[in-house]
Amino acid sequence: MRAPGLALAAAAVLAAEGAALVVFALIELLGLGAGDAASLPTAVALIVLTLIGAAALFAFAWGTRSGRSWARSGGLVFQVLAIGLAFATLTLQPVVWAFVVGVGLPGAVGFALLIASARRENASSER
Incomplete structure (x- = not known):
């Protein structure tokens, strides 16, 4: 069964967030290779957990x-x-607005798309 357009948009947001996590893990891996890690086991665990996410x-x-x-x-x-x-993140000073918007906006859009997708699919199944 193929999902409607809202579900495809929600899937695109989820995939983009997954790609962003892969990029973050690669950046952390490069930092690990450059010797920027204070604790090697902690850095490796962060990279592995990021890739699992x-x-x-x-x-x-x-x-x-x-x-x-x-x-x-x-x-x-x-x-x-x-x-x-x-x-x-808004509680940190100075507020890193790029992070707040970069994480919060896709999260809010993804949340709205997933809810709308579920509602539309439920309405379609009731007919």
Whole structure:
């Protein structure tokens, strides 16, 4: 079963977030190679966990594109975490607005698309 347009847009947001995490992991890996890490085991663990998160986002993107409800649920959890992280960053001084917008805006858009997709799919199944 193929998902409607809203689900495809939500899947695109999830995939873009997964790609951003891969880029972040690569940047961290380059920093590790340059000797910027204070603790090698902690740096490796951060990279591995970041790549696991990216793999989860790619899986949720694939599942959302396929119309799977489990994928929308997992994607929603990631979006709520992204929005929470963006709001938490507002407490730091000076506020890094690029990070707040770069994490919060895709999280809010992804959240709205996933909810709208679920509602539309539910309305379609009731007819």
